Amino acid sequence: MDALNDILRSFRGEYNKTPVKIQVAHLLLVGSFPFNSFLAGFLSCVAFCVLTVCLRMQIDPSNADFKGMSPERAFADYVLCNGLLHLVIWNFMG
Known part of the structure; x- marks a missing residue:
């Protein structure tokens, strides 16, 4: 169960970082x-x-x-x- 919680916590942390990276990339490419x-x-x-x-x-x-x-x-x-x-x-x- 601890392994599943670690995976979910890791997934949530990476997911929270991804939209910011996508928005910055979109801003640089498209304006x-x-x-x-x-x-x-x-x-x-x-x-x-x-x-x-x-x-x-x-x-x-x-x-x-x-x-x-x-x-x-x-x-x-x-x-x-x-x-x-x-x-x-x-x-x-x-």
Whole structure:
């Protein structure tokens, strides 16, 4: 019976060490992929909202700061910046 207890104790000790080793190996091989995806998703939502607010500010006729800019130019800038944003986010997600 003592031999069985020693085997179980040894197995449990080795089993407790193994997940940490696997996690470290996974982190070294793959990277912190799930966390990067979370960051990319969250920050893309924030950046998209910021770009949309900027577009609304540019096409607002009562805003004197952007009087010389046409709505078409503002929309083209918006589309270009959104394309670049999504390209960067897609690249960051892996």
